[in-house]
Amino acid sequence: MKPPTLTLALLALTGTASSECSHAFLTNAAALYVAAQRDGQTASYASANITYTENDVPVNITSGILARPLKIDRATSYHDTTLCASFTELIITDPASPFVIATRTVHDQSNKTATTIHSIVSKPGDWAFNATGYIRWENLEGEWGIISPSKRDSRATIQAAGDAYFDHFNDTTVKVPWAAACARIEGGAYTDSHGYGNNTCDSAVPGGNVVRNRRYVVDEAHGVVSIFVGFPRLDGTAPDKAVPDSHLFRVEGGRIRYVHTVSACFTAGCGWVGDLPP
Numbered sequence: 398m399k400p401p402t403l404t405l406a407l408l409a410l411t412g413t414a415s416s417e418c419s420h421a422f423l424t425n426a427a428a429l430y431v432a433a434q435r436d437g438q439t440a441s442y443a444s445a446n447i448t449y450t451e452n453d454v455p456v457n458i459t460s461g462i463l464a465r466p467l468k469i470d471r472a473t474s475y476h477d478t479t480l481c482a483s484f485t486e487l488i489i490t491d492p493a494s495p496f497v498i499a500t501r502t503v504h505d506q507s508n509k510t511a512t513t514i515h516s517i518v519s520k521p522g523d524w525a526f527n528a529t530g531y532i533r534w535e536n537l538e539g540e541w542g543i544i545s546p547s548k549r550d551s552r553a554t555i556q557a558a559g560d561a562y563f564d565h566f567n568d569t570t571v572k573v574p575w576a577a578a579c580a581r582i583e584g585g586a587y588t589d590s591h592g593y594g595n596n597t598c599d600s601a602v603p604g605g606n607v608v609r610n611r612r613y614v615v616d617e618a619h620g621v622v623s624i625f626v627g628f629p630r631l632d633g634t635a636p637d638k639a640v641p642d643s644h645l646f647r648v649e650g651g652r653i654r655y656v657h658t659v660s661a662c663f664t665a666g667c668g669w670v671g672d673l674p675p
């Protein structure tokens with residue numbers, strides 16, 4: 398009886414893999430994206446008619462950052478097979494023109510092509526920007542490894558942790574599920590620059606700021622949620638123009654252990670005032 402059962406199970410798996418958005422497909426697509434950015438060749442990666450934004454402004458992909466070859470020092474991706482979406486972070490330390498780029502790519506499930514790409518492209522002058530710092534602190538943290546299946550949080554739990562972080566900016570009574578220790582890379586600054594590993598990410602925030610336009614990528618295996626948002630400008634200028642922002646959360650046991658942020662400003666310091674971190 399065993400061989401037929403095994404055969405049926407394999408057939409079922411094969412059928413699933415071809416009709417759904419597989420991890421292998423997303424991994425390959427992210428590798429193509431990184432190669433396209435390295436070579437500055439968009440045609441190999443995406444149609445010129447794709448929905449493409451940089452810092453929440455629509456751009457023709459053939460004339461955006463992706464058309465410019467960049468020497469990428471570190472590329473990290475996480476994958477969401479439910480949304481058929483990926484998050485990729487690129488660090489370019491080239492002193493002449495450094496960047497930290499956060500990209501959210503959504504693919505069409507049926508034909509497996511990228512349909513939407515949103516990139517936050519940060520550079521000198523943006524919030525706490527320091528590409529050298531970004532890569533230094535990431536190397537210190539090391540890889541956010543795969544979480545063993547028995548310890549994995551549900552998709553809903555992982556996403557709720559990230560949402561609580563942003564909800565707290567509006568309603569400071571919202572409890573953020575911090576891990577016993579939490580560290581945040583913000584633009585390139587780090588909350589745990591001594592590497593003690595006992596830090597907190599819990600900074601006082603003024604409240605009353607609704608963080609909107611949330612777009613998610615959830616990778617359960619890595620306990621990761623990426624949330625792209627429009628961050629309200631706390632100086633009251635251009636209230637219609639939220640700050641394009643990416644927050645990447647590593648959640649362990651339902652609690653936030655690490656945060657990486659990438660923000661693009663319209664004005665120096667993003668027009669943020671008050672006691673916001675760092």
Ligand SMILES: *[C@@H]1O[C@H](CO)[C@@H](O)[C@H](O)[C@H]1NC(C)=O
Pocket residue numbers: 444445446
């Ligand atoms: C892009 O869209 C334009 C206008 O709809 C169309 O004429 C053109 O063929 C499209 N190009 C590609 C590569 O799909």
Ligand SMILES: *[C@@H]1O[C@H](CO)[C@@H](O)[C@H](O)[C@H]1NC(C)=O
Pocket residue numbers: 445446457458459
């Ligand atoms: C983007 O630019 C390319 C090259 O100039 C052009 O072929 C394409 O139609 C443009 N797409 C849109 C949506 O304007």
Ligand SMILES: *[C@@H]1O[C@H](CO)[C@@H](O)[C@H](O)[C@H]1NC(C)=O
Pocket residue numbers: 505508509510512
């Ligand atoms: C894939 O499907 C999407 C959504 O239906 C469509 O916009 C896109 O043009 C398709 N791409 C290809 C290459 O067929």
Ligand SMILES: *[C@@H]1O[C@H](CO)[C@@H](O)[C@H](O)[C@H]1NC(C)=O
Pocket residue numbers: 527529530531533585
């Ligand atoms: C950026 O980070 C690097 C590495 O931590 C540090 O040596 C450098 O002083 C930082 N630059 C600024 C402008 O803070």
Ligand SMILES: *[C@@H]1O[C@H](CO)[C@@H](O)[C@H](O)[C@H]1NC(C)=O
Pocket residue numbers: 567568569607
């Ligand atoms: C913002 O917080 C207030 C309580 O301070 C709450 O009543 C309101 O629903 C919140 N708004 C959003 C959009 O979450």
Ligand SMILES: *[C@@H]1O[C@H](CO)[C@@H](O)[C@H](O)[C@H]1NC(C)=O
Pocket residue numbers: 593595596597
């Ligand atoms: C973290 O550990 C260092 C070194 O032991 C200590 O000086 C520091 O006060 C600790 N910080 C917190 C927030 O506990």
